[in-house]
Structure formats: C-alpha cells, structure tokens
Amino acid sequence: MGIAISSSSPAVAARCAHARAGAGVVATQNITDPSLGPKGLDLLAGGMNAEAALAGLLADYPAAPWRQVVLLDGQGRAAIHSGEHTLGIHAVATGKDCAAAGNLLANDGVPAAMVAAFGMAKGSLGDRLLSAMHAGVAAGGEAGPIHSAGLYIVRDVSWPIADLRIDWAEDDPIGALEDLWALYEPQLEDYVTRALDPTAAPSYGVPGDL
Template sequence: MTFSISARCTRTGMFGIAVSSSSPAVAARCAHARAGVGVVATQNITDPMLGPRGLDLLAQGVPAAEVLEKLRATSDFFDYRQVVILGRDGPAAGHSGTKTLGTHAIAFGADVAAAGNLLASKDVPTAMVAAFEAMPDAGLGDRLVAAMQAAVAAGGEEGPVHSVGMLLVDTVGWPVADLRIDWSDGDVMAEFAALWALWVPQMDAYVTRALDPSTAPAYGVPGDE
C-alpha cells in the first residue's frame, strides 16, 4: 500500500521524508521527522506510535540500527510493520516484518533509504534511491520529489496511488514543509510536484515571518499594501 523515502542532507543538516499510498492521508500516519534528530517511516500495517518513539531514541544519540532493535523488542505485532530509521550519523536501518504485504523491499544509499510494500516490483525502492543520488547538488525537497516520481516510473504500487506527503525539517522547531495531498483520483504525483513548486519559493519567508516578522517580506495578499 505504501512506498516512502527517508533522507538527510549533509550540506544543510536538513532531514526529509516523502511517502505515497493507495490509502487516504498516508503522511498523517506514516511520516515522522524532527529537526536535528532524524526521520522515521512506519508503514505497511502502520503503527504511528513507532514514529515518536523512534525519534525520541535518536534524540538520545542511539544509532538507527539499535533504535530499530529497541522498537522490535518493545513493540507488539512488529512482524506486521515496515520501518525505516535514519538519524544524524551513520547508515539508515530498515525492517520488513514477515507479514509485510505483497512484494516488498528496502533499498539503502548514502544518506537515504527507500521502502515499499504491495509494489509492482522489488526494483521500485532501488529506483528511488538512484534518483535521489543522481541529484547531489539539488535541494533536499527537489531530490525527494524526483525520487517519488521515479518510483511511479518504475511501476510504483500494484494499484493506483491516491495520497502523498512530504515533511522537511531544518533548524527550527516545526517542519519547514508539511505538504500533503490526502486524496486524489487524478495524477497525484504530478499534483504533488506542482504543490512543491508552489511552496518552495515561499518556504524561507514563512520561517522568517515566524522568527522575526519585522524583517519578513510582504505577505502578498489582497489588502496588504
């Protein structure tokens, strides 16, 4: 039902995660990120509690592989879960339980991991990582969007995807991007790319407005003259 990509940018310290599914509002359940800490993807038969628990452990300096083992040891029904964990340092860790649905796979790269279940092909996560790694000088959001598009081009899920979302965290205490298409019967990945293209030129301005409105650019809305 789901494919996702979790990544960090060593240039900026930013973390990001993008996820798509045939089910509605996938990012509300599956995508977890915390500034300066890392990202957790929890999918398949999803347990959203694994996200904050994993991030808390990463924040304590626990390596991703050890975080995964701690979650495995303390969670019920872990065989139903597919989980990817990526922290500040070291490689990502991933788990696909024995009850993961359909064709499933996890692929790892430098500062990135992609995972999916009910896939058209085990090659989908590998294609996502390759697309991400092919753009080393691009912004993290651009790289994640390209990876999601590559997933669809490689076959994506067995059925059509209807929802997609992306979280980006930087140095402030909230996501600098929290973009979601919770349901669409159209080309959801094209809609997602268009939403990102709309958001990215404004992203820094919204951070400035929160931190110091006196230095922020004009709001650009009717009546703001």
C-alpha cells in the same frame, strides 16, 4: 532531512511520515502504527544511531511482524525492518544519506530505483525527494493506483519547514505534490523569517496587507 511517501490509502503522510530536526526520520508503514514515529524519533534524539533505535523501538513489541519501519539518523545511517507479514511484494534499498522501502509493490526493484534517482538528482532536498518518487512510479510503483502523497522536511528550527500533503487524488498525487512544492518552495524562507523575526518579514502580498 525529510521524507516523501505515497500510498493507495488516503492521507498517508498524516500517519506514516515523521521527522524531527536534530533527530532523524522515521517512516512507519504497512498496517501502520503511527505511534512508532514519535517513539523512534525520541530514541534517535536521545543519541542512538539508526540500528540501535530500531532495535529499541521493536524490542518487546509484539506487532513487529506486521510493520515496515525505516529510520534514518542524523548522520545519514539507515535501518529498516520489514516484518514477515509485510503485504505483497516488498523491498528496501539504502544509499548515501537515504533509504527507501515499499510494500504492495509492482516489483521488488522500485526502492532501488528511488535510491538511485535520489543520488543522481540535483536541486533542493524537496526536489530530490520528488525525483525519487517519480523514479519509483516509473519503475512500477505500487501494484495498484496511488491516491495520496506527502512531503515532510525539517531543518534547523523546531517545526517542519515543509509539511505538504495531497490527502486524496483520483490520479497522480505525486504530480499534484510536485505542483504544490513548486508553489511553496519559493515562499519557504519567508515563512521561516516570519516565525523567527516578524520585523524582517516580507509583505504578505495579499488583499488587506498594509
């Protein structure tokens, strides 16, 4: 499972993108409260489906009207909350094993374009997530320029197999993120192998590696 995200703000993925192997995905955005990410993942890991986890997350939470939150559980079921104080034009969309949400958008069709692109895209999960992000931009994207983007993917190990971030770019952070993914993806399995079994790890291929 994974999440891709972008924003006009710096370092968006550091605050907003959360996922855990065996649990699910949480995006917490719009006047962000990063604590909602791990709390939501704990509820999902405890066996709640997305709808129940969202309800539990926002119960007795007075700041809910200012938050936009997306949960995706391990079975691909989505639950989304957009509070009444969500900024600007905002919209959500869901599809098979995916969900998209945004605020401060150029138009309310952006999330639907992202979901459609994710459903049609080929390749790895990272490729499909980036295809969805490009489709969002093509559909209008955020009303203003975006400056940061991130890609976070979890699998059958306890750490993220990809945690890639463009924390600030004057122009096209999603393009920069795609370039970074193109560099990282061919090495991804090597990094997993090095963690699980260093005796089977391939050469690092860097100066000083004997």
